[in-house]
Amino acid sequence: MCERIFSVFSNCRMRDYFGMRGLTNYHLSCCVNTLLQTFSATWEVGDLLDKWETASVRADCVPLQLKNVLAAMRNDHQFVPHRAFLHSLDKNSVQLNTQHDADEVFLSILNFMQLQMDDKPLALEIQNLYKISVETYLQCLECTSVQTLTSYLLGLPLHVKEDHDSLEDCMTSFFEYQELKGINCCFCAECGKKTPSKQGVKLLSLPRILCVNLKRYRNGRGFTRKLDCRVTFPETFDCSETPNEAISADFVQDEFRYTLHAVVVHSGNAMCGHYTAYVRNRRNQGWYYADDSHVKPSSWEEVQTTYGGENRGTAYMLMYRRGQKEEVQQPELSG
Template structure:
């Protein structure tokens, strides 16, 4: 989970109503990339930043250049699917292979990293990465001498620990920031003691093989971080007005851990409506249908990535075309 975002277009009032999203053809197991492109197009801040970019080297292997082209194409009011084969082949040349089952989180992070590496305008590339950056203060305390080691790290997504029972996003966030005791083989090195000692930290790692959990995880349309976490879990520099978030996209996975299909629900900037994109098929849906992705059944698609946008406190989202 991180803050993320949607494209708009203008149309004559005399034109018949069409879906506010453009679909994307599935080429060689490209459903994962298709779903991610829908979430990237919902990040209108990303679309605006790429539109401002004046690339110097226009080579086919440039992921940011090809992403810019396809996102701008997805804004047009066309009934046919947006062209994105050049982007898929560009990813393939950058080792995100076509005709291979991909993991949405891994591809998402790879695309953001390739933007950072390949954009000549490093200031603009940093602005793009900052759209998704989650700042986390690390905390490690020795249980014997009470020495505290802290630092700051950055994540481009926030991984959630899921219990094999009923979960809520709010509880998962609390669990992520809970202090965890590390003992025995998990002892950590204490700088003051000069050796590994029992410690407590705010993160934990679970070991095991890859499998898909079908347990239920509920999530809200809006959330307030300051109402979820205790003051102890919030940095002293945390700005309370930055704690409001609204859901803008949901990446959905159907199938098992090694094989399946990705689709996306995205919320439109202009009219706040939810749309469902299954490759080239796009339709308007209700929030109740989005809630069907909470999980709990192996037969239903399950929310895999949630993309939230930070909303300044006391301000409503601007849903006009500007």
């Protein structure tokens, strides 16, 4: 996707609100700038990276540069080295001067942390922040025997419909089973033949950070189009209200409440657009809007304008944190 090019301002002119830092648009970087804002709002990632000893790590290491830029974004008086992070991505095949999909870049960054961090237990802790454990099942409709396979996702890819939709509706559709009949019949070991069956996915566990990707793009007839239809989502929701058929019998979890803390927004169409973000500030729990170098206070009412509609920016990725809202942190005083 293409993006609009914004004027480049020096970091000293960027506006700071309780540590919220703007990032200049550098070689079509609004996609990565937006993701950096969401990683900064997901403070658990920066806290874990701060524990990583990096004395012998190469300069083009993506997680090293992510550690540096997130630390700088927390410091009200420090230059933000996000260009170094962009160049590290460029050297690892996420190229500058190229249009990217935010969800694909997000997953690539998580993958680089697994591949390039020499502290593997710490890398696994970061991955576990986002890991959704699922059980894929295949049940024979003749003998009712069940085959299962356990795997994991780093985000929920939810397809939206072409009319009014909601996050709850999208999640319900994701966990609905499909019947496989006729030429789609699968082999059943108990029956010794191909039989009609039903296939679906159940949750085994949910992560601290639940990333939701609203799949607004459709491919057909040789081109890609974007769905601008309305998709509502709540500021908080309770996963215990998820339909029973979506939960595995082995699911064990005490806390089900999730609170939204970041929204990746896409404006434009599938071939030409721009990324921005709404993020919740850890210190005062207020909403802020980040558009490259420009950061300004916002509100939940403004976040709701990203539900969709013609000629509007639409929510593309949602980041929810498990548990109640964080306590407001007081700004650190410099000596």
